[in-house]
Amino acid sequence: MGRLLKGGLAAGGAVLALGALRRALNPSPRYAAWEKPGYEKFEKKVLVVGGGFGGFTAAKEICDHTKDREDIGVLVIAKDNFFTFWPMVAGIVSSDIDTRNVAQPLRRALITAGASFRRAKLNGIDHENKKIKVDDGLEFPYDHLIISLGGQPNFFGIPGVEEHALHMRGIEDAERIRNRVIERFEEVSLMRGDIPESKLTFVVIGGGPTGVEVASELHTLVHEALAPDYPNIDSHRVRIFLIEGSDDILQELDPVLRRAARTRLANQHIEVKTGTLAEEVTANCVRLKGGEEIAAENVIWTAGNRPNVAINDLDLPVDERNGIKVDSYLQVADYPGIWAIGDCAAIHNVNDENGRGVPPTAQAASQEGKAVAKNVLAAIDGREEDLEEFEYKPMGQLVELGSDFAVNEVMGIRFSGRLAAIFWRLAYLARLSSPQSKAQQAADWILGLFIRPAVTQVHSRKSEE
Numbered sequence: 001m002g003r004l005l006k007g008g009l010a011a012g013g014a015v016l017a018l019g020a021l022r023r024a025l026n027p028s029p030r031y032a033a034w035e036k037p038g039y040e041k042f043e044k045k046v047l048v049v050g051g052g053f054g055g056f057t058a059a060k061e062i063c064d065h066t067k068d069r070e071d072i073g074v075l076v077i078a079k080d081n082f083f084t085f086w087p088m089v090a091g092i093v094s095s096d097i098d099t100r101n102v103a104q105p106l107r108r109a110l111i112t113a114g115a116s117f118r119r120a121k122l123n124g125i126d127h128e129n130k131k132i133k134v135d136d137g138l139e140f141p142y143d144h145l146i147i148s149l150g151g152q153p154n155f156f157g158i159p160g161v162e163e164h165a166l167h168m169r170g171i172e173d174a175e176r177i178r179n180r181v182i183e184r185f186e187e188v189s190l191m192r193g194d195i196p197e198s199k200l201t202f203v204v205i206g207g208g209p210t211g212v213e214v215a216s217e218l219h220t221l222v223h224e225a226l227a228p229d230y231p232n233i234d235s236h237r238v239r240i241f242l243i244e245g246s247d248d249i250l251q252e253l254d255p256v257l258r259r260a261a262r263t264r265l266a267n268q269h270i271e272v273k274t275g276t277l278a279e280e281v282t283a284n285c286v287r288l289k290g291g292e293e294i295a296a297e298n299v300i301w302t303a304g305n306r307p308n309v310a311i312n313d314l315d316l317p318v319d320e321r322n323g324i325k326v327d328s329y330l331q332v333a334d335y336p337g338i339w340a341i342g343d344c345a346a347i348h349n350v351n352d353e354n355g356r357g358v359p360p361t362a363q364a365a366s367q368e369g370k371a372v373a374k375n376v377l378a379a380i381d382g383r384e385e386d387l388e389e390f391e392y393k394p395m396g397q398l399v400e401l402g403s404d405f406a407v408n409e410v411m412g413i414r415f416s417g418r419l420a421a422i423f424w425r426l427a428y429l430a431r432l433s434s435p436q437s438k439a440q441q442a443a444d445w446i447l448g449l450f451i452r453p454a455v456t457q458v459h460s461r462k463s464e465e
């Protein structure tokens with residue numbers, strides 16, 4: 001009898017614990033469907049355009065700080081209904097990371113927090129009537145407008161880059177790079193006689209974190225995922241180049257970490273060329289300054305970013321880099337109620353002695369999102385004295401070179417190797433906002449220790465070219 005009772009209590013406890021875990025993982029939305037007022041009915045309207053690191057953080061922070069207020073409505077408008085978790089995008093190339101875990105569902109998180117969401121593209125601002133214009137002539141009013149439209153690749157006018165190179169400015173781009181490698185492997189498998197070197201040569205232009213990660217992911221894709229499935233192709237015939245214009249890769253990192261990264265790339269037989277500028281890209285070669293040519297049909301451009309060109313249509317002041325000019329409170333000067341953050345904004349870095357602005361990174365955009373949320377609330381309540389000047393506090397940088405190696409600098413502590421790779425994974429897993437993605441990605445990584453992922457080209461050839 002006693003045993004039965006204990007068993008019953010244990011089973012009951014387990015059911016209750018599972019119920020509590022389920023509720024914790026699936027928090028109820030702040031408003032039930034029938035009690036949520038429309039955005040336009042709120043007394044104070046905060047409109048956020050862009051649902052990435054800056055915009056999403058700002059919207060979420062405002063909702064979190066106004067849980068017990070009924071006067072503030074938040075609406076997020078973005079052209080995608082997912083939030084791209086950029087630090088993991090390169091991992092899609094080798095299939096170490098699944099696309100669905102990088103595309104974080106925006107609606108679920110925002111609706112749960114109490115905000116509204118519309119998927120639409122910003123086309124302009126009606127400054128006089130304090131409205132924004134989106135697709136199909138629709139308009140949305142605002143009292144405060146936070147702009148966080150991100151960035152896009154900058155090709156610096158180098159001939160042929162835009163036409164012939166792949167880039168890395170979205171999840172589809174990472175998939176496109178993976179599909180290109182598979183496409184070349186399939187093509188080469190059907191070839192008879194001499195195979196042109198250009199087919200199996202991959203040139204990554206740009207030795208910053210994205211370029212280094214992409215080059216390493218290409219190596220992993222070729223040597224770990226594809227090699228066993230293409231026994232007729234000697235994977236050592238594949239050449240991967242990493243081209244960098246300045247005198248070293250990963251300029252933002254400490255020289256010790258740069259050296260560790262260079263050694264790792266050398267071990268992966270990735271040919272790094274520093275102090276080398278690409279002058280032209282054609283369909284089958286990259287021309288370097290000085291006359292050297294690399295025969296390659298596969299070029300990936302990661303060498304430059306610029307603010308989103310969509311901000312040019314907003315009638316707002318921009319700096320020489322074309323970022324929206326803001327004051328130290330992140331407000332657009334002379335445009336009361338308009339704020340700009342993230343990669344599309346030109347933000348002064350009070351701690352940079354060389355006068356460089358805040359860098360376009362996810363950590364900076366998230367910090368700006370938190371700061372702008374506080375300042376917008378202070379402005380709504382007329383608490384001018386509570387407006388805070390933005391101060392960027394860099395937390396460090398993590399760069400992964402394949403699944404078992406990373407170079408990390410965290411709050412001044414530098415470390416590299418396998419432990420650093422585990423840290424990279426745990427740090428970014430913790431930062432994924434969707435609990436499903438966290439669980440799925442953790443499970444994928446654990447499974448990957450035992451089963452090599454099978455990589456296929458799902459899209460048709462045409463769409464990848």
Ligand SMILES: Cc1cc2nc3c(=O)[nH]c(=O)nc-3n(C[C@H](O)[C@H](O)[C@H](O)COP(=O)(O)OP(=O)(O)OC[C@H]3O[C@@H](n4cnc5c(N)ncnc54)[C@H](O)[C@@H]3O)c2cc1C
Nearest residue numbers: 050051052053054079086087122150342343360361362365
């Ligand atoms: C491949 C890659 C890897 C990176 N890795 C790292 C990293 O490891 N660590 C790090 O700190 N930083 C990293 N970054 C930089 C980082 O991702 C950006 O600095 C950060 O995302 C900037 O945040 P944001 O809000 O300005 O833009 P984003 O996060 O890009 O968000 C832009 C938002 O604007 C929306 N949008 C764009 N145009 C329109 C429009 N016309 N109308 C409506 N909505 C629009 C988009 O849908 C999106 O929701 C990486 C960048 C790239 C490209």
